[in-house]
Amino acid sequence: xxxFNIPHTFELKSIIExxxxxxxxxxxxxxxxxxxxxKIKFTVQDPCNIARKIESDHIxxxxxxxxxxxxxxxxxxxxxxxxxxxxxxxxxxxxxxxxHTEQRRAYGKIKFDQIIETGADYVITPCHNCHAQxxxxxxxxxxxxxxxxxxxxxxxxxxxxxxxxRTYLGPxxxxxxxxxxxx
Amino acid sequence: xxxxxxxxxxxxxxxxxVASRVPDANLDLCLTCGACTGGCPASGQYDMDxxxxxxxxxxxxxxxxxxxxxxxxxxxxxxxxxxCPMKINIPKFIFNVRAAWPREKRPKGIRGSCDQHIRSxxxxxxxxxxFVFTIEDxxxxxxxxxxxxxxxxxxxxxPGAHMxxxxxxxxxxxxxxxxxxxxxxxxxxxxxxxxPTVMWGGENYxxxxxxxxxxxxxxxxxxxxxxxxxKAKVVVNTE
Ligand code: SF4
Ligand code: SF4
Numbered sequence: 001x002x003x004f005n006i007p008h009t010f011e012l013k014s015i016i017e018x019x020x021x022x023x024x025x026x027x028x029x030x031x032x033x034x035x036x037x038x039k040i041k042f043t044v045q046d047p048c049n050i051a052r053k054i055e056s057d058h059i060x061x062x063x064x065x066x067x068x069x070x071x072x073x074x075x076x077x078x079x080x081x082x083x084x085x086x087x088x089x090x091x092x093x094x095x096x097x098x099x100h101t102e103q104r105r106a107y108g109k110i111k112f113d114q115i116i117e118t119g120a121d122y123v124i125t126p127c128h129n130c131h132a133q134x135x136x137x138x139x140x141x142x143x144x145x146x147x148x149x150x151x152x153x154x155x156x157x158x159x160x161x162x163x164x165x166r167t168y169l170g171p172x173x174x175x176x177x178x179x180x181x182x183x
Numbered sequence: 184x185x186x187x188x189x190x191x192x193x194x195x196x197x198x199x200x201v202a203s204r205v206p207d208a209n210l211d212l213c214l215t216c217g218a219c220t221g222g223c224p225a226s227g228q229y230d231m232d233x234x235x236x237x238x239x240x241x242x243x244x245x246x247x248x249x250x251x252x253x254x255x256x257x258x259x260x261x262x263x264x265x266x267c268p269m270k271i272n273i274p275k276f277i278f279n280v281r282a283a284w285p286r287e288k289r290p291k292g293i294r295g296s297c298d299q300h301i302r303s304x305x306x307x308x309x310x311x312x313x314f315v316f317t318i319e320d321x322x323x324x325x326x327x328x329x330x331x332x333x334x335x336x337x338x339x340x341x342p343g344a345h346m347x348x349x350x351x352x353x354x355x356x357x358x359x360x361x362x363x364x365x366x367x368x369x370x371x372x373x374x375x376x377x378x379p380t381v382m383w384g385g386e387n388y389x390x391x392x393x394x395x396x397x398x399x400x401x402x403x404x405x406x407x408x409x410x411x412x413x414k415a416k417v418v419v420n421t422e
Contacts, residue, residue: 094391097292
């Protein structure tokens with residue numbers, strides 16, 4: 001919109017900012033109790049679009065606030081470097097559809113190693129491209145982490161994640177919170 | 184006395200082109216320090232890296248630049264700009280190298296998605312009816328099976344909605360069940376929202392293709408739809 005000076009009166013926002021705002025306002029009631037004993041570890045991929053291409057860290061900071069609220073501060077492990085200095089996963093710029101698969105995967109090797117370094121069980125990817133790329137690398141390089149959307153974990157924490165909505169969860173969480181409904 | 188070395192006049196057409204399109208790209212200020220290359224995950228692919236690519240531009244090696252597929256391996260992620268002491272805008276340089284490729288030679292996958300977006304309104308080519316059918320179908324199932332969400336109201340293009348949710352167009356096609364967790368969150372927070380069905384999609388392959396015209400068209404049509412048909416106040420991107 002900025003590039004082409006397209007006139008508009010609506011505001012552009014990221015869903016992450018809204019999640020953070022709603023949690024602070026109390027309209028989104030979520031906490032990390034579910035993970036107190038499980039202690040499942042999470043890391044996050046900062047999408048370049050919100051980490052670097054806007055000139056502020058506010059969305060990536062909101063992202064950490066939301067994740068820590070949902071999984072517990074002690075269960076969140078950041079990659080190094082992160083935020084605006086984060087490495088691109090290699091799925092951006094159309095790379096997933098550019099056809100240079102070998103190069104794309106070599107590009108992403110840094111990211112894969114970073115993820116492994118955190119020891120996290122789950123990588124939260126708030127961008128569809130990152131999700132596809134990070135998942136692809138997990139298969140290709142033989143990782144054991146799972147790649148999930150942010151809203152999946154929010155719903156899991158709230159106990160409202162349905163049975164069909166668990167494609168990307170590992171066996172440790174595949175049934176988590178479901179027993180309740182059978183009882 | 185030593186004579187100074189006589190250099191031929193350099194012709195740097197591509198460089199001049201990039202410089203005129205991106206006046207603040209600072210191309211001439213490169214110190215060749217290599218900070219960009221050191222921190223670039225694409226360095227070494229196709230025997231190329233950002234500093235070398237920029238050198239080639241400044242030396243007028245236009246043909247070699249536009250022949251090298253590296254412009255499609257760089258993701259225009261911008262990490263090099265953050266590191267560069269001279270704030271040289273390498274992603275915008277790459278964007279213009281992509282634009283210098285004949286359109287039919289640009290990667291088929293990206294081109295196909297861009298064309299599809301312009302033709303059908305989203306990069307996956309989902310017809311509006313199919314999209315509406317999918318969201319209604321998923322919503323119905325949730326309403327039936329999860330009593331907490333009996334009141335779930337999922338709409339498309341609903342005039343007067345406060346918020347428009349622009350998601351990646353892959354979601355409704357390849358993994359429809361990944362959309363509904365977000366619906367539930369929105370439902371519980373009481374947001375008044377709808378999906379747009381004109382030139383929608385969080386992803387913009389025409390931008391990746393460096394097709395300025397296509398990109399602009401998509402953005403204009405989208406903005407027009409939001410402003411004049413839905414009249415929403417907020418557009419939210421899911422990524
Ligand atoms: S970091 Fe900047 S100044 Fe250094 S080589 Fe790269 S483009 Fe040139
Ligand atoms: S924008 Fe391109 S050149 Fe710069 S760091 Fe990212 S991949 Fe490397």
